[in-house]
Amino acid sequence: MKLCIIKPPLPFGWTPVAPPILEYLAALTRQADPSIDIEVYSASATPDVFDTLECDLAAISLLTPTSVPGYRIADGLRARGIKVVVGGMHATALPEEAKLHADAVVTGEAESVWPRVLADFRAGTLQPFYRGEQLPLEGLPTPLYGLLKHGHDFRIVNTARGCPYPCSFCTVRKVFGSKIRMRPIDDVVRDVDAMPGGMYINGDENIWWLGKTDRAIELFTALRGSKKKWMGFGSLAPVLSPDGSRMLKAARASGMLTVWVGWESITDGGLEEYRADRKVGIDRERAVRTLKDHGIDVSLFFMLGSRADSLDDYHRAVDLADRLGVSMHPSLVVPYPGTDLRKEYQPYLYKELGWEYYTGAYALFEHPDPGMTPEVREERFYETSLELLKLGRIWKHMFKVPASGFPHAHILSLMNQLPVRKGMKIAFEKWKESKQAVREKQARPGADSALTG
Numbered sequence: 001m002k003l004c005i006i007k008p009p010l011p012f013g014w015t016p017v018a019p020p021i022l023e024y025l026a027a028l029t030r031q032a033d034p035s036i037d038i039e040v041y042s043a044s045a046t047p048d049v050f051d052t053l054e055c056d057l058a059a060i061s062l063l064t065p066t067s068v069p070g071y072r073i074a075d076g077l078r079a080r081g082i083k084v085v086v087g088g089m090h091a092t093a094l095p096e097e098a099k100l101h102a103d104a105v106v107t108g109e110a111e112s113v114w115p116r117v118l119a120d121f122r123a124g125t126l127q128p129f130y131r132g133e134q135l136p137l138e139g140l141p142t143p144l145y146g147l148l149k150h151g152h153d154f155r156i157v158n159t160a161r162g163c164p165y166p167c168s169f170c171t172v173r174k175v176f177g178s179k180i181r182m183r184p185i186d187d188v189v190r191d192v193d194a195m196p197g198g199m200y201i202n203g204d205e206n207i208w209w210l211g212k213t214d215r216a217i218e219l220f221t222a223l224r225g226s227k228k229k230w231m232g233f234g235s236l237a238p239v240l241s242p243d244g245s246r247m248l249k250a251a252r253a254s255g256m257l258t259v260w261v262g263w264e265s266i267t268d269g270g271l272e273e274y275r276a277d278r279k280v281g282i283d284r285e286r287a288v289r290t291l292k293d294h295g296i297d298v299s300l301f302f303m304l305g306s307r308a309d310s311l312d313d314y315h316r317a318v319d320l321a322d323r324l325g326v327s328m329h330p331s332l333v334v335p336y337p338g339t340d341l342r343k344e345y346q347p348y349l350y351k352e353l354g355w356e357y358y359t360g361a362y363a364l365f366e367h368p369d370p371g372m373t374p375e376v377r378e379e380r381f382y383e384t385s386l387e388l389l390k391l392g393r394i395w396k397h398m399f400k401v402p403a404s405g406f407p408h409a410h411i412l413s414l415m416n417q418l419p420v421r422k423g424m425k426i427a428f429e430k431w432k433e434s435k436q437a438v439r440e441k442q443a444r445p446g447a448d449s450a451l452t453g
Contacts, residue, residue, distance in 0.1 A: 001122065002037040003029060004055040008062065008070035009043040011359040012423045016415075018042070020156040020203060021061045021088070023143035025110065031141045032115035040147045043073065050076060057121050061088040062098065064336050068356040071101040078103070083126065085117060089171050090355075093338030099128060108132030108175065109161075111140070134176065137161060137183040142191045155195045156203035159188045159219060163205050165235075165279040167264070168340040169303070169333070172205045180209060185222050192226045199408070202232030207251075207259070209235075213243040220250035229408045231258040237281030239290050248294040256296060257409040258416070261288070263302040263328070266313040266320065273308045274341070288324050295404035297413060298326045304384065305332045305377040307348065307367055314384045321388055325400035327417055328388050331360030332381050350374070361427060375435060382428040389421035 005026055007019040022040040029036055041049055050073050058077050062070045067090045074084045078101075087106035091098040095105045106113060109132040120126045137160070145155060160183060161176040192200060208216040216238075223230075238244060263284065264276045271277040281287055291298050300321075304313060321328040335342040335349065336358065342349075348366040357364060361381065363374035387393075394417050401409050 001033075001035070001057070002039070002055040003118075004053060004058045005029075005038065005040045006050075006058055006060045006070075006073060007042045007044075008060065008066040008073060009047060011065045011356075011361075012427065014042075014044040015419070017154045017156065017201065018148050019061075020143065020158065023145055023147050023155075024141075025059060025061075025114070026144040026147055027141035028110060028114050029118065030144060033118055036118065038144070038147065042148060043069065053077065053082075055082060057118075058082055058084045060084060060086045060102075062086055062090040063088060064090045064093075064334075064355050065359045066090075067098075068354060074101040083121065085121075085126075089175060090337065092175050093171065093336070095129060104128060104130065106130045106132060109134060111135055134161075134181070137181050138187075140183065140187065142194050145194055145196055153197055154199060154201055155197070156201045157188060157191050157195070158203050159183050159185075159207075160204050164209075165276065166340075167276045167279065168274050168344065169264075169276075169336070171336055171338050174338050176205075180212065182215060185219050188219065189222050189226065192223060192228060195228070197228075199229045199231075199412075202230055205233060207232040207234045208238045208247060210238050210241060213238055213241060213247045216247050217243070217250045220247070220254040220256070223254040227255065229255045229257050229412075231260065231412065232256065234259045234261060235279045235281075236261060236284055236287035237279060239287040240281055240283065244290065245294070248291065248296065252295050252404070257405045257412055258297040258299060259291060260299045260301060261291075263300040265302060265306070265309075266304070266316045267309070270303075270306060270308055270313075273306065274303075285324060288326060292325070292400075292402060295402040297401045297405060297409050298324075299416060300324075300326055300328045302328065302330055303333045304330050304381055305363060305367070305372070307345070307365065309333075309372075310369065311372065311376070311380065314380045317384055318387050321393070325397065327394075327397055327413065329420065330381060330385055330388070332363060332377060333365075334358050334360055335364060361431075378431065382424065382431060385424050386421070386428065389417055389424060391421075394418070394421070 005022050007022055019042055026038045026040055029038055060070050060074055074086060078084050084102045085104040085106060086098050086102040087110060091105050092107040095107050098105045104126050112133040112135055113130040117130055160180055162180045163172045164178050264274055265271050271280060288298050317328060317330060335345045345365050350364055353364055363377040398410055398413060401413050
């Protein structure tokens with residue numbers, strides 16, 4: 001039996017980060033049935049392989065912005081007689097939709113059901129739906145590093161699942177639960193030691209939690225032995241906790257260079273709208289300065305264009321980046337399926353826009369301010385992003401990266417921004433071309449009748 005595990009292409013092109021699901025699901029497969037022949041494919045790196053791909057069963061992991069190309073791959077494989085099972089965040093939120101393109105759908109976490117999926121396929125009794133349970137994270141296998149080629153230089157390790165924060169825009173709590181489940185630290189160290197290369201990413205939703213700083217310190221202390229550099233995603237509230245400084249020193253000593261922080265909204269009112277105020281804490285700017293004082297570079301991720309936002313917020317973002325000396329990466333608000341935000345925005349959604357528009361670069365809903373048209377929101381998003389990614393600002397930020405991280409943190413800063421800048425410029429030009437084409441069509445004689453049918 002031959003299994004192909006597939007990650008559909010990302011909306012903005014290839015990255016050097018290996019999608020973790022590929023090599024991890026391969027390891028779960030090897031653990032369940034060592035006789036299965038396994039191949040893994042990242043469609044961003046190998047987009048042309050699927051027309052000729054040969055296997056008995058294909059497993060495809062879907063995120064919302066990759067669901068349309070993922071369905072396309074699934075439909076093509078099934079047309080050639082290959083059985084397809086899909087899973088991931090999007091399939092978990094919309095299993096009935098996913099089933100239209102697959103022979104089986106796995107919702108939730110795979111560990112509890114994947115061996116049964118493989119056994120049922122071998123027996124010819126594949127079920128339409130499998131619901132994964134939230135189990136303790138013990139005994140998880142080390143990913144089969146080395147299966148994925150094509151220049152994927154960075155691997156991701158996960159040390160925990162679940163999130164207690166009720167942010168309205170996020171699917172993590174919905175899929176993985178509100179209770180934080182930790183992996184045994186020895187298992188995490190084992191996986192990091194097995195990774196190729198000298199740098200990795202901690203892919204947890206949060207690398208530290210309020211009330212659990214002792215566990216973070218214990219993990220970071222254990223990881224010092226790997227002598228590898230790393231980056232991760234962290235919230236701001238624990239930074240200013242009583243043990244915050246001790247925790248940051250342990251993180252830095254373990255090789256941490258950069259933390260990606262969810263700033264979420266430029267305004268405090270936006271934080272309250274998203275129910276993210278508890279996660280970011282009481283003094284966001286002081287928390288960022290504290291991170292930098294401990295030698296950790298900071299990149300902020302935030303959303304623009306919510307129904308509570310104004311055009312002034314776009315300008316405030318640039319001012320904030322300059323004031324704090326950090327890199328900032330905006331997206332437009334995306335009401336993902338399965339989130340509370342989608343329920344709240346349901347009456348205002350542009351229902352003609354398919355999942356391929358759910359990338360963070362499109363306005364997806366009506367705004368109460370008549371000046372905040374979709375075109376204005378999208379254009380301001382690109383203009384703000386490119387302003388934040390100006391070469392002068394990137395180089396200026398380089399001199400504000402903590403010197404203790406030289407040269408790795410400085411190289412990483414460039415790697416985080418220059419490819420994004422290039423992709424953003426290309427995307428902006430394509431966006432302008434598409435808007436110009438619409439204007440030209442609308443300007444032609446008889447355009448109204450042609451558009452309305």
